[in-house]
Amino acid sequence: MSRADVIVKGGLNMTEMIKERQEGIFLPFAPREYNEVGEEAIAVHWKEEELIQPKEEFIRQANMTDVGIYERFSEKNYPECFKEYADMLSWDRYWTETLDASNPPFFKWFVGGKLNACYNCVDRHLQKYGNKAAIIFAPEPEDEPYQFITYRELHRRVNEFAALLLDMGVKENDVVTFHLPMVAELPISMLACARIGAIHSEVFGGFSSKAVAERADDAESKVLITMDSYHRSGRVIDHKARADESVNQCKETKIEKVLIWERYPGKYSSSTPLVEGRDYLINDLLENYRGRRVKPLSKPAEDTLFLMYTSGTTARPKGCQHSIGGYLSYVAGTSKHLFDIHPEDTYWCLADIGWITGHSYIVYGPLSIAATSVIFEGTPTYPDAGRSWRIAEDLHVNIFHTSPTMIRMIRRDGPDEPDKYNYHFKLMCTVGEAIEPEVWRWYYDKVGKGEATIIDTWWQTENGGVIGSNLPALRAMKPGSCGIGMPGIYPVIFDEHGNEIEKGSGKAGNICIKRPWPGSFQTIWKDPDRYVETYYSKYSKLGSKDYRDYYYFAGDGAVQAADGSFRILGRIDDVINVAGHRLGAKEIESSSGTNEEVAESAVVAKKDAIKGTVVDLYVVLKPGFEPSKELEAKIRNKVSTDIGPIARPSKVHIVPDMPKTRSGKIMRRVLAAISNKEDVGDVTSLANPEIVEVIKNQVQGQRESVLV
Numbered sequence: 209m210s211r212a213d214v215i216v217k218g219g220l221n222m223t224e225m226i227k228e229r230q231e232g233i234f235l236p237f238a239p240r241e242y243n244e245v246g247e248e249a250i251a252v253h254w255k256e257e258e259l260i261q262p263k264e265e266f267i268r269q270a271n272m273t274d275v276g277i278y279e280r281f282s283e284k285n286y287p288e289c290f291k292e293y294a295d296m297l298s299w300d301r302y303w304t305e306t307l308d309a310s311n312p313p314f315f316k317w318f319v320g321g322k323l324n325a326c327y328n329c330v331d332r333h334l335q336k337y338g339n340k341a342a343i344i345f346a347p348e349p350e351d352e353p354y355q356f357i358t359y360r361e362l363h364r365r366v367n368e369f370a371a372l373l374l375d376m377g378v379k380e381n382d383v384v385t386f387h388l389p390m391v392a393e394l395p396i397s398m399l400a401c402a403r404i405g406a407i408h409s410e411v412f413g414g415f416s417s418k419a420v421a422e423r424a425d426d427a428e429s430k431v432l433i434t435m436d437s438y439h440r441s442g443r444v445i446d447h448k449a450r451a452d453e454s455v456n457q458c459k460e461t462k463i464e465k466v467l468i469w470e471r472y473p474g475k476y477s478s479s480t481p482l483v484e485g486r487d488y489l490i491n492d493l494l495e496n497y498r499g500r501r502v503k504p505l506s507k508p509a510e511d512t513l514f515l516m517y518t519s520g521t522t523a524r525p526k527g528c529q530h531s532i533g534g535y536l537s538y539v540a541g542t543s544k545h546l547f548d549i550h551p552e553d554t555y556w557c558l559a560d561i562g563w564i565t566g567h568s569y570i571v572y573g574p575l576s577i578a579a580t581s582v583i584f585e586g587t588p589t590y591p592d593a594g595r596s597w598r599i600a601e602d603l604h605v606n607i608f609h610t611s612p613t614m615i616r617m618i619r620r621d622g623p624d625e626p627d628k629y630n631y632h633f634k635l636m637c638t639v640g641e642a643i644e645p646e647v648w649r650w651y652y653d654k655v656g657k658g659e660a661t662i663i664d665t666w667w668q669t670e671n672g673g674v675i676g677s678n679l680p681a682l683r684a685m686k687p688g689s690c691g692i693g694m695p696g697i698y699p700v701i702f703d704e705h706g707n708e709i710e711k712g713s714g715k716a717g718n719i720c721i722k723r724p725w726p727g728s729f730q731t732i733w734k735d736p737d738r739y740v741e742t743y744y745s746k747y748s749k750l751g752s753k754d755y756r757d758y759y760y761f762a763g764d765g766a767v768q769a770a771d772g773s774f775r776i777l778g779r780i781d782d783v784i785n786v787a788g789h790r791l792g793a794k795e796i797e798s799s800s801g802t803n804e805e806v807a808e809s810a811v812v813a814k815k816d817a818i819k820g821t822v823v824d825l826y827v828v829l830k831p832g833f834e835p836s837k838e839l840e841a842k843i844r845n846k847v848s849t850d851i852g853p854i855a856r857p858s859k860v861h862i863v864p865d866m867p868k869t870r871s872g873k874i875m876r877r878v879l880a881a882i883s884n885k886e887d888v889g890d891v892t893s894l895a896n897p898e899i900v901e902v903i904k905n906q907v908q909g910q911r912e913s914v915l916v
């Protein structure tokens with residue numbers, strides 16, 4: 209059956225659709241009206257962006273070309289519409305209830321159903337795709353060969369490791385904490401846990417040992433999985449050393465076993481010795497597990513697949529708890545329809561599996577639909593900015609996914625590098641923060657060579673999968689806008705009083721989601737009250753038994769254009785998004801506050817040409833301490849050790865006092881305006897308005913220094 213047949217069967221007349229596109233009518237919306245509206249007058253300072261159409265060649269081959277999908281997933285067909293995604297999976301037992309909303313806002317999907325996530329990502333592909341690459345590992349050193357791991361090989365390795373985990377005493381529903389870098393062993397470990405029904409909790413490899421300890425404590429993990437070393441930007445990182453520190457820093461939990469993968473099997477590469485009875489070299493032990501098979505455990509759909517910790521507005525990170533059935537259905541559906549992954553594609557998501565993007569769109573989504581997914585150990589600008597394009601050329605990557613930060617970095621270091629390489633992307637994706645239209649255009653023209661369709665995907669760790677984006681063959685691209693709600697996702701924008709802001713009004717507000725969806729997290733691990741409070745207290749009728757009274761509060765500001773496209777304006781609380789990673793302001797402030805000299809700390813986001821945002825830290829010292837360069841460095845380093853290098857403030861400003869409201873709240877907004885050299889606005893209502901000028905002179909009078 210040819211692709212054209214598929215489209216005709218989908219009920220869409222392709223010639224007509226292309227003609228409509230050429231005339232500027234875009235399905236399912238008609239944006240011509242929109243062109244006349246103009247956004248200049250609105251709260252947001254962006255100007256109107258032109259619409260760019262996907263190429264006909266892309267549309268012809270796309271998985272989802274039936275505009276009827278929006279109708280199928282409209283509110284009148286909700287929640288049954290999500291059956292379409294769940295039916296992409298193999299179930300051991302079919303569910304009896306699509307959505308159990310009897311105890312809002314705790315929603316249960318596909319109740320009564322049973323399945324295994326590892327089976328769905330591996331075993332079921334063996335017959336048809338056994339010898340096709342599931343994972344291609346691209347090591348950082350370019351003289352090391354790519355490793356092609358077929359589905360059959362993946363099956364073998366996952367089974368053997370699952371058997372080992374069972375022998376290590378890991379049981380169903382235990383949480384196993386990982387601190388793994390970007391290596392094939394990470395998805396292997398995830399899938400092995402999923403196979404035996406254990407819950408994994410991967411902590412981003414670049415995070416500090418303290419961050420691992422805190423998360424392991426919260427999750428009560430007895431087992432930590434790590435690696436001896438890995439390559440990053442030309443250096444070999446002694447990663448196992450961090451595991452020793454993590455174990456020592458756990459307060460509530462005792463990590464009894466540390467399982468260590470070797471970057472080079474059989475050659476332990478870490479300076480730290482193994483601790484007898486605690487540390488185990490996985491690759492050595494695996495010798496005893498050759499050919500071992502473990503039956504995938506059939507799990508209720510509503511059991512937990514993994515935890516993913518994310519920064520909140522208090523110092524304590526939130527363990528977002530994701531389900532098996534709902535989550536996997538949602539990432540499978542979106543991988544197919546949105547990321548347009550076909551089994552014959554080579555898909556590369558240049559993000560870290562330590563973040564939700566990697567969980568959903570390097571591992572679970574792509575593998576559930578038998579994709580070939582590339583995992584890259586290194587950074588895209590080492591040894592030079594052509595690195596990514598060499599990988600793309602070598603591996604025939606045709607779908608490329610990354611974040612605005614990466615795009616800015618690659619552009620900074622090699623604006624013309626893509627021209628030198630012979631690769632062709634059909635689709636490119638961006639995620640994690642808003643992309644500036646200008647950066648978008650470089651991505652489109654240079655990286656995509658003017659051929660690739662771009663999707664801008666808006667979502668959060670909590671959401672499991674993308675919730676705001678255009679299905680790429682169905683809606684034109686608009687630089688800087690993520691597009692509309694995904695099928696079955698109904699976003700609304702509320703003002704502070706809960707009134708809905710109409711599209712095209714030009715006003716920004718708080719973006720919320722009207723109905724639950726299967727990919728959404730179930731709760732915050734061990735803290736259901738915080739889940740309700742953070743996400744459902746602002747605009748929901750708490751106590752109501754009617755799930756339609758509940759609105760998921762995303763915490764992002766947004767504006768909706770007349771054609772329905774959303775533009776995300778960033779976090780409205782004090783979570784700071786650095787390089788696409790969310791950092792809790794409070795988390796950084798509390799680390800800063802652990803220095804004996806520090807009385808008060810306030811963190812603000814400063815705009816940065818490369819990273820989008822960097823952290824600026826304002827500090828007030830306790831009496832008796834004097835500001836100094838050394839002290840600034842000490843505070844910066846403390847944050848870096850406590851949270852990780854990514855949180856390291858670009859600047860520490862030691863100021864005499866903080867601007868405060870009369871009730872004593874620090875006005876971060878004023879500090880942010882000073883950092884960004886913007887108008888501080890009316891400060892007369894502050895308790896201490898005079899301090900604003902003092903800080904302004906101090907901060908803006910400083911010479912910009914180069915940071916390390």
Ligand code: WTA
Nearest residue numbers: 639640641642665666667668669776778779
């Ligand atoms: C921001 C990442 C604009 C947003 C998957 C959100 C975005 C936070 C976009 C979640 C986008 C993510 N456009 N902003 N396409 N995608 N964001 O939890 O502020 O690491 O709330 O999940 O990133 O970050 P998180």
